[in-house]
Amino acid sequence: MAEVLVLVDAAAGTVRKATTELLTIAAALGEPSAVVFGSADALAPALAEYGAAKVYAVDGADFDDYLVAPKAEALAQLVAQTSPAAVLVTSNAENKEIAARLAVKIGSGLLTDAVAVNPDASAVQSVFGGAMTVTSKVTVGVPVITVRANSVEPKAAPAAGAVVPVAVAVSAGAKAAQVLERVSEAKGSRPALADAAVIVSGGRGMGNADNFKLLEALADTLGAAIGASRAATDAGWVPHTMQVGQTGVTVSPQLYLAVGISGAIQHRAGMQTSKTIVAINKDPEAPIFELADFGVVGDLFEVVPQLTEELAKRTA
DSSP: OOEEEEEOOEETTEEOHHHHHHHHHHHHHSEEEEEEESOOTTTHHHHHHTTOSEEEEEOGGGTTTBOSHHHHHHHHHHHHHHOOSEEEEEOSHHHHHHHHHHHHHHTOOEEEEEEEEOTTSOEEEEETTTTEEEEEOOOSSSOEEEEOTTSSOOOOOOOOOEEEEEOOOOOTGGGSSBOOOOOOOOOOSSOOGGGOSEEEEEOGGGOSSTTHHHHHHHHHHHTOEEEEOHHHHHTTSSOGGGBBSTTSBOOOOSEEEEESOOOOHHHHHTTTTOSEEEEEESOTTOTHHHHOSEEEESOHHHHHHHHHHHHHHHHO
């Protein structure tokens, strides 16, 4: 059975849920093998729990202080050594660049933002701003596929998780751009937007930055991340890192609550693969209702506090 390489995303020594989803997908394609840049000892048990037969530990000396080029080179060398059936990575900004560079280096096709991957390595994608769903397949080389978070439910499938050290040679050209400084952003208790299973987003209807406190209270009752439309971020009410949409973060949570969001096409393109969509808007003609599974026509300043109160009772 051919290996399927899964690029690991981890934070503070913990494997992200999106990586366990990729391991679950990989099991349907072949034998999952995880790839870690740097030491893999701390991550190996969690990766093994979700099916990683091998955990390739690529020496991190050439990666921490540089941008994505060294990682792409290292992955290309690992692909040459292992001849995998596919390479899977999560669909975030850095990983999509790595995937693109890798595909060029190994002469393979690239599929991005898949919402599902079939056993034949074909990928289901939402395209043209979400107007169509297509199934695509790489016809040349090793398929390189980036997959949106929350595309599948991860399933535990204990495997060996044997750590395999990997030595690679990174060219001087790949080190042309060096990281000189890192600044850690303060993180709250809420999940990261791209990985969240539940997202509460606010739009122009929120009125101002202070009113986002209503969404914070609602999000806290649901253990949700908070997002926003482009109108809200352009107005300066919240940071642009919270923007959901075609020009922001593309998400696919189990539950998406759109509050005071009209539903412009660029916003819909970034969230319409959500499993369940609930819209709250006082305009019954708002385009968001065309997409919503459940719609509430009403004043958000009345609906959201009532919803928060009721949820708090049920979760107490």
